Amino acid sequence: MANLETDLYSVKDKMYAAADCIIFGFDSGKLKLLIFRRRVEPLKGEWSLIGSFVRLEEDVTEAAKRVLKEITGLENVFMEQLKTYGKADRDPGFRCLSIAQYALIRIDEYDEELVEKHGAHWYNIDAVPGLVLDHNKMVQDALERLRQKARYQPIGLNLLPEKFTIPQLQQLYEVIYQKELDSRNFRKKLLSLKVLIKLDEKDKTNSRRGAFLYKFDYKTYHELEKIGYNFEIS
Amino acid sequence: MANLETDLYSVKDKMYAAADCIIFGFDSGKLKLLIFRRRVEPLKGEWSLIGSFVRLEEDVTEAAKRVLKEITGLENVFMEQLKTYGKADRDPGFRCLSIAQYALIRIDEYDEELVEKHGAHWYNIDAVPGLVLDHNKMVQDALERLRQKARYQPIGLNLLPEKFTIPQLQQLYEVIYQKELDSRNFRKKLLSLKVLIKLDEKDKTNSRRGAFLYKFDYKTYHELEKIGYNFEIS
DNA sequence: TCAAAAGTGTTTGAGGTACACCCATGG
DNA sequence: CCATGGGTGTACCTCAAACACTTTTGA
Numbered sequence: 001m002a003n004l005e006t007d008l009y010s011v012k013d014k015m016y017a018a019a020d021c022i023i024f025g026f027d028s029g030k031l032k033l034l035i036f037r038r039r040v041e042p043l044k045g046e047w048s049l050i051g052s053f054v055r056l057e058e059d060v061t062e063a064a065k066r067v068l069k070e071i072t073g074l075e076n077v078f079m080e081q082l083k084t085y086g087k088a089d090r091d092p093g094f095r096c097l098s099i100a101q102y103a104l105i106r107i108d109e110y111d112e113e114l115v116e117k118h119g120a121h122w123y124n125i126d127a128v129p130g131l132v133l134d135h136n137k138m139v140q141d142a143l144e145r146l147r148q149k150a151r152y153q154p155i156g157l158n159l160l161p162e163k164f165t166i167p168q169l170q171q172l173y174e175v176i177y178q179k180e181l182d183s184r185n186f187r188k189k190l191l192s193l194k195v196l197i198k199l200d201e202k203d204k205t206n207s208r209r210g211a212f213l214y215k216f217d218y219k220t221y222h223e224l225e226k227i228g229y230n231f232e233i234s
Numbered sequence: 235m236a237n238l239e240t241d242l243y244s245v246k247d248k249m250y251a252a253a254d255c256i257i258f259g260f261d262s263g264k265l266k267l268l269i270f271r272r273r274v275e276p277l278k279g280e281w282s283l284i285g286s287f288v289r290l291e292e293d294v295t296e297a298a299k300r301v302l303k304e305i306t307g308l309e310n311v312f313m314e315q316l317k318t319y320g321k322a323d324r325d326p327g328f329r330c331l332s333i334a335q336y337a338l339i340r341i342d343e344y345d346e347e348l349v350e351k352h353g354a355h356w357y358n359i360d361a362v363p364g365l366v367l368d369h370n371k372m373v374q375d376a377l378e379r380l381r382q383k384a385r386y387q388p389i390g391l392n393l394l395p396e397k398f399t400i401p402q403l404q405q406l407y408e409v410i411y412q413k414e415l416d417s418r419n420f421r422k423k424l425l426s427l428k429v430l431i432k433l434d435e436k437d438k439t440n441s442r443r444g445a446f447l448y449k450f451d452y453k454t455y456h457e458l459e460k461i462g463y464n465f466e467i468s
Numbered sequence: 469t470c471a472a473a474a475g476t477g478t479t480t481g482a483g484g485t486a487c488a489c490c491c492a493t494g495g
Numbered sequence: 496c497c498a499t500g501g502g503t504g505t506a507c508c509t510c511a512a513a514c515a516c517t518t519t520t521g522a
Binding site: 014015054056057058060062084097099 | 247248249250251288290291292293294295296315317318320321322329331333
């Protein structure tokens with residue numbers, strides 16, 4: 001990127017590719033998005049998704065992982081390609097495709113210091129400010145994908161700690177679907193799937209009585225998946 | 235593209251983007267794929283998806299439409315971005331992302347002459363030969379997407395003529411899902427959705443008795459869609 | 469008249485949805 | 496002892512799945 005501003009001819013003459021990350025988190029019953037203020041011109045100081053140019057010798061996936069690690073310190077995070085934004089005029093400076101990817105992170109695990117160092121902030125998903133370029137559209141598309149995908153695959157769990165309670169899980173699905181769920185039916189459905197392992201511990205942060213903690217049984221889940229089982233939470 | 239081979243330095247130094255199209259058709263009860271033999275080095279003569287570099291001043295979507303029109307003569311075809319293939323080493327010649335898009339076309343409408351002129355061929359989906367680079371993977375991914383998407387949205391209809399019979403439609407779903415369906419249940423389900431318009435004509439190509447032709451009622455469908463109706467065919 | 473595809477109803481079981489009360493505990 | 500969130504059971508109804516025979520008509 002160093003020569004971007006010095007070598008104008010080559011800049012205008014080239015195709016660039018950016019890996020932009022839509023980073024979701026879940027905290028205090030809210031779905032959150034990690035964004036930051038751009039540090040470079042153009043649009044310096046504006047809110048933006050976190051991204052980077054894809055280097056010539058680098059896989060697109062690697063670029064996204066690099067960005068994510070740089071800003072959160074996390075590796076091995078759930079991340080999936082959303083789609084590529086390829087309008088010729090989407091970036092007024094030069095021709096740049098954006099391969100958008102969304103990530104689901106456990107908000108209790110990220111490196112707070114690193115995040116602050118980069119000028120990043122967590123915003124409630126329903127209060128995201130105006131972002132640079134087509135980034136708001138990307139967030140909307142990512143949300144829709146998350147909603148769609150969470151219905152049939154247990155990806156939502158990537159937003160919770162490894163040990164979680166049923167009420168927590170229900171709350172998560174409620175914010176993803178934007179709809180209240182009946183706790184009796186939710187619990188019944190979840191347990192009938194046979195992929196939750198009940199632990200002996202309780203989480204007492206939300207009530208005197210405490211709620212039992214569970215872990216998701218990925219091993220069983222993957223076996224069931226092979227034989228055409230489908231996880232579905234409406 | 236003309237200077238690709240003359241200007242080696244710039245070739246190695248640049249990021250390219252290709253729009254590759256996975257073109258599906260449906261004919262004689264089979265799902266088909268349109269591929270062609272590469273006309274240029276490298277890999278000249280090998281089977282390949284149809285694609286083109288995305289021009290600097292062109293939207294990615296436009297590039298795909300351009301390719302599709304060039305080879306089939308068709309415009310206004312159902313086409314959707316599949317995903318971007320971005321491994322650094324996916325193309326041994328130079329750095330090239332591929333933004334893959336899949337298209338569903340009515341096989342009775344394409345321009346046969348044009349297709350032949352380009353050395354293209356329709357292959358049964360279960361007999362596709364080895365393709366160049368990662369193109370076989372793209373086809374697999376597109377198929378999976380088609381299967382997934384057809385379940386909840388009436389996109390399959392883009393593979394049939396405007397007027398179609400229920401048995402034809404059933405056959406289509408059978409090849410997409412790779413599974414036999416019960417004709418009584420299928421018909422019942424379809425008609426209960428209230429989005430098929432029965433015509434007075436019959437198609438007698440498949441039986442003496444003839445089967446009634448139907449049209450899909452997109453107008454009603456889109457209205458129902460707004461109020462949270464969901465089309466679903468298992 | 470017969471072969472071959474089109475078209476039609478009913479029964480059953482699984483699972484989604486609606487709904488209200490008791491339990492456990494710390495302050 | 497009580498306020499607060501955690502946890503449980505039942506009745507109903509919808510819909511998917513299984514299943515077999517009649518109709519039409521051109522050759």
